[in-house]
Amino acid sequence: MAPTWQRENWQKAMAQAIRDPATLLARLELPADLLPAATQAAMQFPLRVPLSYLSRMEKGNPNDPLLRQVLPVEAELQEHPAFVTDPVGDLAAMAAPGLLHKYQGRALLITTGACAVHCRYCFRRHYPYQQGSISAGQLDEALAYVAQDSSITELILSGGDPLSLSNARLSSLQEQISRLPHIQRLRLHTRLPVVLPERIDAGFLDWVAHCPQQLVMVIHCNHAQEIDDPLASALQALRQSGVTLLNQAVLLRGINDELACQQQLSERLFAVGVLPYYLHQLDRVKGAQHFEVSDAHAIELHTALRHSLPGYLVPRLVREMAGEATKTPLTL
Numbered sequence: 001m002a003p004t005w006q007r008e009n010w011q012k013a014m015a016q017a018i019r020d021p022a023t024l025l026a027r028l029e030l031p032a033d034l035l036p037a038a039t040q041a042a043m044q045f046p047l048r049v050p051l052s053y054l055s056r057m058e059k060g061n062p063n064d065p066l067l068r069q070v071l072p073v074e075a076e077l078q079e080h081p082a083f084v085t086d087p088v089g090d091l092a093a094m095a096a097p098g099l100l101h102k103y104q105g106r107a108l109l110i111t112t113g114a115c116a117v118h119c120r121y122c123f124r125r126h127y128p129y130q131q132g133s134i135s136a137g138q139l140d141e142a143l144a145y146v147a148q149d150s151s152i153t154e155l156i157l158s159g160g161d162p163l164s165l166s167n168a169r170l171s172s173l174q175e176q177i178s179r180l181p182h183i184q185r186l187r188l189h190t191r192l193p194v195v196l197p198e199r200i201d202a203g204f205l206d207w208v209a210h211c212p213q214q215l216v217m218v219i220h221c222n223h224a225q226e227i228d229d230p231l232a233s234a235l236q237a238l239r240q241s242g243v244t245l246l247n248q249a250v251l252l253r254g255i256n257d258e259l260a261c262q263q264q265l266s267e268r269l270f271a272v273g274v275l276p277y278y279l280h281q282l283d284r285v286k287g288a289q290h291f292e293v294s295d296a297h298a299i300e301l302h303t304a305l306r307h308s309l310p311g312y313l314v315p316r317l318v319r320e321m322a323g324e325a326t327k328t329p330l331t332l
Helices: 010-015 021-027 032-044 136-147 167-177 202-209 229-240 259-271 295-308
Strands: 094-096 099-103 106-110 154-158 185-190 214-219 244-250 275-280 316-319
Touching: 021 032, 094 136, 099 136, 106 136, 136 167, 167 202, 202 229, 229 244, 259 275, 259 295, 295 316
Parallel strands: 106 154, 154 185, 185 214, 214 244, 244 275, 275 316
Antiparallel strands: 094 099, 099 106
């Protein structure tokens, strides 16, 4: 019999995700006066919440840290001159359709615009996926660019979320990448295992086990409350299949910007076999200004974290800046 987290078809679970703010509020027994703003904000960036993720939220609590990551609010509609539609310079870094080349030694494929959850702070919430992701016809052009640059040894699969692709599509993509002998690693940046653990099904684990490149998976987990038993089991299966597991979190005001919260996240991640990798300052994307934490507080928090945890549990505090050759560390 399949493990509990695998018994639900993940594509069916994605299709059943909540898209209506009224339904979300009703399921969580939240006040109806939140609905007008949620409806208006969802018109600009649609709501999408899998039922698995919903089940980890506290009913009746409008400040639940998981809910706040996905609930559309009025603050998203406010204009701020420093918050823009392309905060990290993705479009300027597009070397071929759907291929971003920002950093030495690696390049990134925008594999799809689809995702299982719409996080309100998403830095690609305004990204033009129809023109800026790889279609079947454009993949050849993207891989031709990579083929001509042997200094690129790692391809990053991103999106949207690359795990929104079917196992067959991932396998086909990997086979084409395997024709490039200088690609040593594939890195998958994904939030799907966190919000939809059933995505790590038998077919995906089989693909992982037979992938000739080293596989690194960077999950996007922001709060210890997100790590439940199904996620822990899915991560264990990935580790047993040989995947290196890292985490990057986004520092979010009122959600995970306290020392105890970051301590619990790092400890819980390591307990389930994931190494804390990055703690990102918020990308200044239009509609997300209410999540921003000041640099001073971020640095103070990170300093306290270094004093309270062993070094291997302390993620690097960084910001991504358009046009820079690396992520920018934030220090005193």
